Amino acid sequence: xxxxxxxxxxxxxxxxxxxxxxxxxxxxxxxxxxxxxxxxxxxxxxxxxxxxxxxxxxxxxxxxxxxxxxxxxxxxxxxxxxxxxxxxxxxxxxxxxxxxxxxxxxxxxxxxx
Amino acid sequence: xxxxxxxxxxxxxxxxxxxxxxxxxxxxxxxxxxxxxxxxxxxxxxxxxxxxxxxxxxxxxxxxxxxxxxxxxxxxxxxxxxxxxxxxxxxxxxxxxxxxxxxxxxxxxxx
Numbered sequence: 001x002x003x004x005x006x007x008x009x010x011x012x013x014x015x016x017x018x019x020x021x022x023x024x025x026x027x028x029x030x031x032x033x034x035x036x037x038x039x040x041x042x043x044x045x046x047x048x049x050x051x052x053x054x055x056x057x058x059x060x061x062x063x064x065x066x067x068x069x070x071x072x073x074x075x076x077x078x079x080x081x082x083x084x085x086x087x088x089x090x091x092x093x094x095x096x097x098x099x100x101x102x103x104x105x106x107x108x109x110x111x112x113x
Numbered sequence: 114x115x116x117x118x119x120x121x122x123x124x125x126x127x128x129x130x131x132x133x134x135x136x137x138x139x140x141x142x143x144x145x146x147x148x149x150x151x152x153x154x155x156x157x158x159x160x161x162x163x164x165x166x167x168x169x170x171x172x173x174x175x176x177x178x179x180x181x182x183x184x185x186x187x188x189x190x191x192x193x194x195x196x197x198x199x200x201x202x203x204x205x206x207x208x209x210x211x212x213x214x215x216x217x218x219x220x221x222x223x224x
Contacts, residue, residue, distance in 0.1 A: 041216060042199060042214050042215055043214040048211065096210065099164060100210065101162065102212055104157040105156060107157075
């Protein structure tokens with residue numbers, strides 16, 4: 001069974017801090033994704049990566065960056081956290097084979113004070 | 114533009130009643146669609162995909178290309194079906210494959 005692990009379930013940070021969210025998958029998937037999930041807005045794609053050191057912007061990349069130094073690990077970075085980045089963050093991975101589903105982690109609920 | 118629309122934010126039904134969660138899509142190619150479910154305090158997980166033509170937990174979904182719909186149906190709702198449901202469209206982009214999600218529908222099954 002695919003396992004996508006996010007480093008924290010809950011995180012509280014202060015405005016202006018640099019925040020790191022970590023995600024690890026164990027299925028050798030090529031693709032990895034970061035979403036934020038907000039009530040009424042569904043899942044919005046922040047960034048994704050289809051290979052080591054490769055990244056592409058999603059729909060809402062502003063204020064975020066990512067890092068993928070190893071195939072199994074995909075990090076989301078909030079360069080200078082702001083209160084409007086308080087949200088649930090979901091990491092997902094998938095095979096690059098056509099029409100394969102994404103597998104999600106448990107999510108990190110991030111609060112920026 | 115590719116888009117997924119779930120018109121209902123909340124759907125409340127009684128136990129034993131039929132359920133239909135609506136999903137409409139806009140896509141220029143041949144669509145491939147999924148339904149995902151998120152139970153309370155659990156991770157988002159795949160419920161079913163149209164290409165499999167399967168029934169999972171009593172749910173089915175038929176792709177209707179004429180109406181550009183992929184509605185999720187269950188003849189008799191159970192309390193344990195209460196969850197957030199997302200419809201998603203597979204977007205093949207060559208180098209990577211993305212999913213376009215709808216905004217979700219919260220299903221509440223009353224006893």
